[in-house]
Amino acid sequence: MSASEPLLAAQGLRKAFGQSTALDGASIAVAAGEVVAVMGPSGSGKSTLLHCLAGIVRPDEGRVSYRGRDLTACDDAALSALRRGEFGFVFQFGQLVPELSCVENVALPLRLDGASRRDAERRARTWLERLEVGELAAKTPGQISGGQGQRVAIARALATEPCVLFADEPTGALDSLNGEHVMRLLREAAHDSGAAVVLVTHEPRVAAWSDREVVVRDGRTRTTAPVAS
């Protein structure tokens, strides 16, 4: 990969669900280690764009390339393996497996990747501590607060040391104080591990934690200048 080539790029994505067009020629490029905020009003296609970038949803038209590899040409098994090994995900809420404890939740993707249980849980614990929720390791998701749950989810997303972290409204269910705190932790942890972040949000205060913003409107992208920070 040459220095100029982006880590993850998409061109001319089109995606329709029945009558409604979610993406109508969206393009985006994400460089390694970069935090890109995807902004836009509700229903503009932000989540769909993220899903296409992550290989969760196949676009009707257009091309997604990761490290020069065309994701739209990969089969489901290859995409699953890619997501397991190279991507991480944080969503708005309700993403932790309720019957597993926090540490087991964080260890889950590591174990799916082949790590032994002991090793996975040891690494999971250090990630929980980095996100300042080490004391919650033995609790189940039903016993912790929403903000704590988001931090556990971020720990889980970063535990596999992904190259790209996809975050869809990670602070959407939190109050602004909590949201700030979670964003700071996310940003720092991603920076430390060198992961690029695709951050979907409609809140400017959250987008302020990014290096750059991409605005989606009616399924089309408009790139703005890098945020001065």
Next chain:
Amino acid sequence: MRAWARELAIGARLARSGGRGSLTRVALTAVGVALGVALLLVAASVPRMIDGRDARDAARADAASKEARQRAGDRTLLVADANWEFRDRDLRGRLLRAEGAQAPIPPGLDRLPRPGELFVSPALATLLRSKEGALLRERLPHPIAGTIGDEGLAGPAELAFYLGSDALADAGARRIDRFGADVEPEGLDPVLQALAVVVLTALLVPVAVFIAAAVRFGGEARDRRLAALRLLGADMRMTRRIAAGEALVAALLGLLLGGLLFLLVRGLARDVTLWDLSVFPADVTPSVPLAAAVALGVPAAAVLVTLVALRGVTVEPLGLVRRAAPRRRRLWWRLALPAAGALLLLPLVGAGDAASGSGGEAQLAAGVVLVLVGIAALLPWLVEAVVRRLGGGGVAWQLATRRLQLDSGASARVVSGIAVAVAGAIALQTTFSGVEGDYVTGREASGDAVADVWLADDGGGRLGGGAERLAAALRESAGVRGALAVEQLEASHGTASEIVRVADCATLQAVVPVGRCADGDAFLLDGMTSLRPGARVRLGDAVAWTVPRDARVVDFPGTEPAQGAVRSIPDPVLATPGALAGVAVPPRTLLASVTLDETTPDAIEHVRNAVARLDPTADVFTMGDRSYRRQYATLRRALFAGAVAVLALIGASMLVGGLEQLRERRRPLAVLAAFGTPQSAIARSILWQTAIPVALGLALSVLAGAGLGAALLRMVGAPVSLDLGSIAGLTAAGAAVVLLVTAASLPALRRTMRPEGLRTE
């Protein structure tokens, strides 16, 4: 009280207006309850089915009156039995000959058949028309003049016929002037009766468990809705009653559906034959008290179950539903049930025969019920205790065990149903196979199949000619290796009587080594008869005969079992036809033993055809007491069918529970899919989650069932041996349920793990 009613009504309204999810849950519960109710109603109809069958059987009884022998008259009818078998089915046949214009007509017929005319049951008519019945058609070549109506049949699938005959004579028939008997029909053997109690318990307890599980379908989602009510200011007691109202609606709906389902099943009854058992739809009518018990008991149980289930749940206004600090299940009362049952059963084991005392049966039934119900109570504790200690293993195993640890109750309760059914089934299978073992051994000793033929001969013709004719007819029949036929006469002297066997020298020598033999010789078996050469006896009613003075006393070397009656039961006096020369031929019995080549298909049917041509009222027996064995076999099969039905029912409720869990975990599962989790890992976790409780349940039920079976066998006095076949069969059925439930949840899993699940609700 008013408040109660109001809150129940609110619950009922919520069930109706709670949106699609709520309707789905009510529908699920209703369908589950309906299945259970339909089964209960069928069970409640069993007394009526038995009564109806018995009543019709009594109405067509044609036993000769016990009073002094009736004279032929205007109102009398001669009847002879032609009870046959065809392949594995019984035929009830009667030869009829009216002796006057007023002769009685059997139930189900509008007139008596004229000589050579045949009236058949609808099932027999169908069989005779079919290709399969071609062989039987040879035995009944007569023109069919009509069918027997329902009131003359035990069940719709019964094979029965009435054949008019002009050959029927006084000697070989009964004379009657009416059909019907007042005598109580003999019921099941007391041991069988006790076993039937076990069967019913083994089948009905799981149905109850299933209904209880069905009432809780959708419980988690309902709890969430209740939380919303708490937010509106309902207190804890009110929410409970509202929940009870909702359950009541579902249960009543289920009751209604169950009634309809029952009617549907009832309509199909005519077409369903479980082996030899078939019932008329009209007989499938629940007894009134039992039906009332179902109609009142099921809704009451639904409310009760809901209230008990909610005891462990704290519904908080903020929508948070937390299990109240999980109470450990207590062991003592769960152990007390089976222990009490064992205490009741133990003294019976020593007694040797459960059927002896009248209190014994009640004690047996109570003991068995306690042990079986005890299993249902013990299992949730066992599952919880085991699951708590489970750890390690892969991701799928971890997900499964954690899910079970969070709430093992639901699956354990459902599995209790399986466990009770399987334990009961294994107990009974063990008992049946132990009892059955006695019959089978005789047959296995000889490699060939042997059949015995008995027929009455009215005494016409030449002595010895009947046996020759019979033997010749048998030898000509397809698949017969050999046949020996003899004639038997009853010889009385004083008050004693003995059997004189008449056959030619070759036949006599084939059975007893009599040595030198020529026509006119007679032999006495040493030690088996009190007759001496020269003794004077009466043959039949009146004919005088003197045992020849030159009759030789010979040794009988001993019997060879399973070679047929001719060989194994030698008569004490053997005579060649010449030894009775000059004597008027008295009535006699022909006896033949046939050795069959088992590789010839339907060899026994050809023999039966050949015999029926000579005399339709002849009896043909194969080794073993079939009718007795068949009673067991019928119970056994009914039991296996019931156990499989229960397993299917339980499987269905496990599936519903599993699907609900999937729905509840839609988001986390979709996120796991985004993370690249292979579906197979989640699928395996579902497999484990079902398999662990089922395996525990099977283990417990095999233990309890085998123990119970051994105890029952000891009571009947039979040697104790485990029926490994049925244990393996039921275990396989349990495994099949696990696999089916897992397979059936896969489509839902696939849907859940699609990216749509990521979208907010």
